[in-house]
Amino acid sequence: MRESDEQAAFRLMVRSFVEREVNPYVEAWEAAEMMPLHEIFTKMAGLGMLGLEYEPEFGGQGADHTFTVILAEEFGRCANGSLPMALGVQVDMATPSLARFGTPEQKAQFLKPAMEGSMVASIAVSEPDAGSDVAAIRTKAVRDGDEWVINGSKMWITNSVQGDWLCLLARTSDEGGYSGMSQIIVPTSAPGFSVSKKLDKLGMRASDTALLSFDDCRVPVANTIGQIGKGFQQQMAQFVVERMWAAYTTVGACEVALEKTAAFLRERHVFGEPLLAKQHVQFTLAELAAEVDLLRTYNWAIAEAYNRGEDTTRQATIAKLKAGRLSREVADRCLQFHGGMGYVEETWTARFFRDNRLTSIGGGADEVMLQVLAKMDGYVA
């Protein structure tokens, strides 16, 4: 996986963008518990960082998937987890179905502005009683002429307080189970839509994550993405790239955490020598760095398979599971090696610890990943 000149140049550009245009503002965003996503995304769009794989006609760049890997790895190096998550939602979780199944009119109205940064998108699947178990969702859209009338609620919806539209998964028939769901674009200006509550979370504190209500919320049936009734299947495909994004960003996040920890331990003297002179510390960091490297290599293999048009569900699930567990391990070890300094807010480790805890829960919990894998690999009775 030797990078081409273009890939290396793109990585360098994204890295300096993160260092100069993002990281200096992270503290303020964390304090405000909000990030100015329209502003950030517009800046990024100007440099061609959004919609890397989408059609240029609708604000995309026409690149292959490896550039998405680079974008995610480098945004994983952000000083918080909230921005890479918000970006992932915008480019790889709320928009892939629209880009793949949407009509030119829908793409012009919703995808293009999102890829230009003037619209912020959210993905609305989870509900208070149905998270990882997507088949249990109850939010319902009933057809009334040319409109859907939507009732229900959605939970854990990233970017949704400042969002302009949602890619909503709702039941559009009474078939139950995996059938009869549709993906519908809901502008947040639609009558009957409201943000019930911005959630007070353990981590990802700069991310505006909310509980949303749909009370006879009306949107045109023309906002349905792809086929009516095929929403679950379309969403499952969208979940695959979501898992891949999580695995890609984890590599960047862990890499920078290990770099910072090593730098700290080189300077931190205990019993007359740097802490990094202790074999236990060296071995721990070396082993974690090796695991990060394995994940990175695995991720790139997934990216190449994805570029070839192969189904990457299994590999994406494995990578997401590993990313969740590895980032927890890295966060815990880095914090531990900082001692008391690791436990205070002024050190990066505190935020890193709580932000990365989400990887094992969001986008399908570790246990759901295992359930998928057990089924795919035949470990069931």
Added chain:
Amino acid sequence: MKVVVCVKQIPDPADPGEIDPSTKTLKRDVKLILDESDSYGVEMALQLVDGDGEVVLVSMAPNNEVLAMGADSAILVSDEALAGSDALGTAKVLAAAIKRAEPDLVLAATESSDGYTGTVPEQVAELLGMPSVTFAKEVAVADGTVAVKRQTEAGYDDVTCPLPCLVSVTAGVVEPRYPSFKGIMAAKSKPVDEVGIADLGIDAGAVGWAGGGQEIVAIEPAPAREAGEIVEDEGDAYERIVSFLEELKVI
């Protein structure tokens, strides 16, 4: 308008290189990046041209980053005989390369961030028979003349100068743009005129180690930083700090 901008590739300052004891110069077989001090001249050139004209980069190492930022083409001088060139040798090569482009304006940094001689731009101007203006913080071109706000210790001088001329640009005076995705993808297909010193009519004996008019006789490590003086504030600390700064002649 055609603007030539001179750029240099240097070892990444974030990953400090080593001095080669045999040549007493910086090892250059490491990863090289665009000298940040050159990026300001590049940005200024792109702003001055603003789509109406041409920006040509002149360099002695390949540089796709500047092409990705928006420069239109490059003249790349590549020759084994260039190894070890001192400031004047470098200036001779750059001047000959710049001549090929027949520019209206030449921009350069005031000094590189590895060699720091700070003499190359003026030597280039002299060799080209062009006037030169140093330490520009603002540059405007109109009616065959360049108007420069030239930084001084006290403020700035307004200087005008007929074109063609060479202007050295102070670091930090403009915000260099990031190369965009499209720019990065387009960089490789931009024309690069790759030349050796023979193409430039330069004799191998006039550049590189052979042509060096100066010799580095010794190198030694920088002295370790000495302990500073700690001023305990007993009400008069500010006076002691002020007199210390006065001694250093910084205030």
